[in-house]
Amino acid sequence: MNRQVSKTIITIFSAAVLLVSAALLILLPEKTISENENRYLAKFTKITAENFFSGEAMEDIEIYINDHFPFRDIIVGIKSDIDKIIGKKELNGVYLGRDDYLIQSFDGYDDETMQKHAEIIDAFSDNLDFSVYFMLAPTSSGIYSDKKPRYNDDKNQIEYIKKMYDKIQNAVKIDTFTPLLEEKDNKELYFRLDHHWNAHGAYIAYLAFCEAAGLRPFAEDDFSIETVADDFCGTYYSKSTYYRYKKDTIDVYVPKFEYDYSVEYVKESITTNTLYEDSHLSTKDKYAYFLDGNHSLIKIENNLIDDGSSIAVVKDSYANILIPFIVNHYSTVYVIDMRLFTQPLSQYIEENGIENVLILYNIQTIRDDIGILRIE
Amino acid sequence: MVFSSLIFLVVFFPLVLLFYFSINKSSTKNIILLIFSLIFYAWGEPVYIVLMIFSSIVDYTNGRMIEKYRDRSILPKVFLVFSVIVNLSLLGFFKYSNFLVGNINSIFNTSIAYRELRLPIGISFYTFQTMSYSIDVYRNKVKAEHNFPNFMAYVSMFPQLIAGPIVRYSLIQKELTDRTITKRNVLDGSIRFIQGLAKKVLLANNIGLLATSIISSHGEVSAMTAWLGAVAFAFQIFFDFSGYSDMAIGMGKIFGFTYPENFYYPYTCTSITDFWNRWHMSLSTWFKDYLYIPLGGNRKGNLRTILNLIIVWSLTGLWHGAAWNFMLWGLYFGIILIIEKFVISSLLEKMPVILKRIYSLVIVLIGWVIFMLDTPKDIVNYIISMFSFGRMADIEVLFNISNYGVILILCVVFSMPLNLSQISEKLRIPKLLKESAYLIFYIGIFLLSIVYIVDNTFNPFLYFRF
Numbered sequence: 006m007n008r009q010v011s012k013t014i015i016t017i018f019s020a021a022v023l024l025v026s027a028a029l030l031i032l033l034p035e036k037t038i039s040e041n042e043n044r045y046l047a048k049f050t051k052i053t054a055e056n057f058f059s060g061e062a063m064e065d066i067e068i069y070i071n072d073h074f075p076f077r078d079i080i081v082g083i084k085s086d087i088d089k090i091i092g093k094k095e096l097n098g099v100y101l102g103r104d105d106y107l108i109q110s111f112d113g114y115d116d117e118t119m120q121k122h123a124e125i126i127d128a129f130s131d132n133l134d135f136s137v138y139f140m141l142a143p144t145s146s147g148i149y150s151d152k153k154p155r156y157n158d159d160k161n162q163i164e165y166i167k168k169m170y171d172k173i174q175n176a177v178k179i180d181t182f183t184p185l186l187e188e189k190d191n192k193e194l195y196f197r198l199d200h201h202w203n204a205h206g207a208y209i210a211y212l213a214f215c216e217a218a219g220l221r222p223f224a225e226d227d228f229s230i231e232t233v234a235d236d237f238c239g240t241y242y243s244k245s246t247y248y249r250y251k252k253d254t255i256d257v258y259v260p261k262f263e264y265d266y267s268v269e270y271v272k273e274s275i276t277t278n279t280l281y282e283d284s285h286l287s288t289k290d291k292y293a294y295f296l297d298g299n300h301s302l303i304k305i306e307n308n309l310i311d312d313g314s315s316i317a318v319v320k321d322s323y324a325n326i327l328i329p330f331i332v333n334h335y336s337t338v339y340v341i342d343m344r345l346f347t348q349p350l351s352q353y354i355e356e357n358g359i360e361n362v363l364i365l366y367n368i369q370t371i372r373d374d375i376g377i378l379r380i381e
Numbered sequence: 382m383v384f385s386s387l388i389f390l391v392v393f394f395p396l397v398l399l400f401y402f403s404i405n406k407s408s409t410k411n412i413i414l415l416i417f418s419l420i421f422y423a424w425g426e427p428v429y430i431v432l433m434i435f436s437s438i439v440d441y442t443n444g445r446m447i448e449k450y451r452d453r454s455i456l457p458k459v460f461l462v463f464s465v466i467v468n469l470s471l472l473g474f475f476k477y478s479n480f481l482v483g484n485i486n487s488i489f490n491t492s493i494a495y496r497e498l499r500l501p502i503g504i505s506f507y508t509f510q511t512m513s514y515s516i517d518v519y520r521n522k523v524k525a526e527h528n529f530p531n532f533m534a535y536v537s538m539f540p541q542l543i544a545g546p547i548v549r550y551s552l553i554q555k556e557l558t559d560r561t562i563t564k565r566n567v568l569d570g571s572i573r574f575i576q577g578l579a580k581k582v583l584l585a586n587n588i589g590l591l592a593t594s595i596i597s598s599h600g601e602v603s604a605m606t607a608w609l610g611a612v613a614f615a616f617q618i619f620f621d622f623s624g625y626s627d628m629a630i631g632m633g634k635i636f637g638f639t640y641p642e643n644f645y646y647p648y649t650c651t652s653i654t655d656f657w658n659r660w661h662m663s664l665s666t667w668f669k670d671y672l673y674i675p676l677g678g679n680r681k682g683n684l685r686t687i688l689n690l691i692i693v694w695s696l697t698g699l700w701h702g703a704a705w706n707f708m709l710w711g712l713y714f715g716i717i718l719i720i721e722k723f724v725i726s727s728l729l730e731k732m733p734v735i736l737k738r739i740y741s742l743v744i745v746l747i748g749w750v751i752f753m754l755d756t757p758k759d760i761v762n763y764i765i766s767m768f769s770f771g772r773m774a775d776i777e778v779l780f781n782i783s784n785y786g787v788i789l790i791l792c793v794v795f796s797m798p799l800n801l802s803q804i805s806e807k808l809r810i811p812k813l814l815k816e817s818a819y820l821i822f823y824i825g826i827f828l829l830s831i832v833y834i835v836d837n838t839f840n841p842f843l844y845f846r847f
Contacts, residue, residue, distance in 0.1 A: 015571065015823045019827050023394070023395055026391050030391065065382075070391065155780075155783070158777045
């Protein structure tokens with residue numbers, strides 16, 4: 006074999022790869038979503054004079070070809086494998102951690118935004134009609150420092166939480182960081198491949214909330230822990246595009262005591278008697294199992310408590326897995342997502358005679374949350 | 382459309398080749414190239430295609446006029462001046478008017494209104510090519526092209542249209558009308574293309590992630606992190622730019638054209654003078670032949686030489702983008718070249734090679750800091766960080782090195798000339814093994830490049846300001 010032969014083989018091989026790719030791009034059936042990356046794939050846009058001359062049509066075509074390239078999912082996974090092999094420990098802002106943990110790196114919470122948020126919450130809490138509890142939850146990055154790769158320059162979440170709490174005077178601040186840290190070696194408190202805490206983590210947060218609110222919490226023994234899914238690949242899995250870690254299990258705390266809830270999705274005018282939507286367990290977004298994902302307003306009646314007690318949970322998705330614990334203490338729980346809820350909050354609370362408000366966000370997403378700006 | 386995109390590799394390029402090789406006649410081949418080049422150019426900016434056609438018509442006409450009236454005393458010069466004025470006006474208007482008006486407004490506190498113009502891609506390359514054509518016709522170095530499609534094909538030739546090398550008409554004049562496409566050239570061209578693709582996609586894009594993360598971190602960085610950022614950027618721009626040139630040269634070969642080499646292991650330079658003989662050679666020789674020498678070069682005394690160097694290097698800097706930092710970058714090199722020429726030439730000669738290399742690389746890296754940061758404040762702060770030895774290292778350095786160590790080593794290895802055939806001969810590696818390794822290497826880097834393009838979360842085009 007001489008050099009000329011080698012070059013011929015390389016040239017023909019490369020050309021064949023490109024041509025076969027082109028053929029498959031045309032021949033393979035069109036996919037609409039990428040399960041792994043958790044997003045819709047680009048659709049083929051019609052070319053018009055307008056988008057042609059602006060160049061947008063061409064951009065769309067390029068995106069289309071990228072999205073629908075044959076075996077894209079597999080290729081993207083291979084790329085992350087190679088990245089890992091050559092020593093990358095962070096892909097798209099997610100650390101490839103120890104013990105099959107993917108952990109998003111935390112890059113801080115700037116003073117200006119924090120000050121603005123603190124003022125909003127403080128102003129909202131300054132009233133006599135209802136008591137406000139504020140819970141700023143750490144993410145797995147804050148709790149599992151030992152699972153992150155060595156030498157990482159991740160910011161320390163506890164400092165930011167403390168700083169935020171120091172700025173707030175009028176709300177009851179709930180520390181979940183300390184109890185979570187204490188429990189971290191006993192149980193998995195967060196999903197390994199997703200940005201949420203799991204039911205165990207949420208239970209710890211529930212205990213902290215009960216202590217602050219003067220409630221007597223149910224013991225762990227009062228629940229039977231059931232595994233409803235063992236193939237959960239969450240947001241970190243999609244974001245990192247690293248697909249080798251073992252998949253997550255989703256546990257649920259099912260009360261051993263008697264319970265009876267009416268769950269009303271107000272805007273959608275749907276009422277059910279369960280906090281869990283099984284249908285999501287067969288999709289990618291399995292966390293939506295809890296309270297059917299994010300809704301502007303969910304009204305949950307506990308039909309076994311008739312003292313008229315109530316709480317509004319103003320929250321991001323971290324609350325969805327915590328609320329199943331809280332519902333056992335109030336006649337009515339209002340679950341409000343400010344990103345979607347359009348009425349003035351205080352007014353709604355007063356109109357409905359709600360006595361308590363729990364504001365719950367996690368430290369990672371609060372910075373960019375647009376809903377929090379509308380709390381008033 | 383960039384070469385390192387799927388649309389180019391999977392759709393555009395195969396189509397060009399299909400049409401190109403199904404036709405035998407050179408002139409028809411040129412028309413195929415012309416049509417595809419126009420599509421290529423129109424891909425992002427359909428409107429600006431008018432500009433390129435206009436520029437081509439002007440220089441085509443000027444070339445013919447200069448030739449026709451060659452014996453009339455003043456006329457050829459008039460046409461030449463006209464051509465240069467038109468080209469420089471196009472460049473000036475579309476590339477520098479925003480910059481100019483912005484500066485006038487801020488200096489004189491005026492508020493002249495101006496529309497933000499999108500820079501036509503590749504305008505700096507094709508205006509320089511057409512200008513050099515007119516000048517060469519005037520200087521009687523080349524015959525004027527009579528066939529307009531051929532001329533337009535030369536101006537718009539897509540392989541080198543958007544990121545060079547700058548191909549002078551004199552170099553490919555013969556090949557435009559009469560070229561032989563050999564199997565050997567097609568194969569060599571393919572290999573060269575794969576080399577370029579891998580440089581851009583595997584090395585430049587990956588080390589670029591490190592460079593971008595350090596540059597965009599803004600805050601205080603330790604000295605070692607700052608140096609690491611400069612090194613990463615140096616590798617990014619080298620592998621990106623030379624990768625594009627390799628792909629251009631490779632495609633040229635496949636089509637039967639010989640383009641000039643553009644880079645020759647610039648980071649192995651032993652002085653800054655040497656660096657500029659190795660970096661973007663088609664640009665530095667262009668400035669030398671069409672500006673420095675006509676200005677008198679070094680033949681009019683030391684003072685004039687210094688002035689000429691300052692002019693040439695400020696403009697070289699400004700060619701890279703309409704912003705002060707590029708001008709500063711050019712001036713910086715101009716001044717160092719003057720110092721090398723007049724002050725330390727004998728010292729440089731006596732220095733051991735290793736010291737020469739260190740000296741050159743430090744100067745080049747500081748140059749890249751000026752190039753990569755927009756404002757004087759950022760530049761000064763970054764350079765201060767580089768020399769703040771009190772804050773020598775931080776945890777970030779270790780993390781970055783553990784993340785990017787392999788890529789960094791590959792970058793170092795592939796910026797040096799490796800004479801593999803010599804090494805394998807010394808080690809007496811059997812031929813079959815050697816050939817298999819060659820085969821696997823190229824197929825490997827090609828497949829890897831495709832894999833990295835498919836997940837193209839980071840595939841920047843660095844020359845949008847050129």
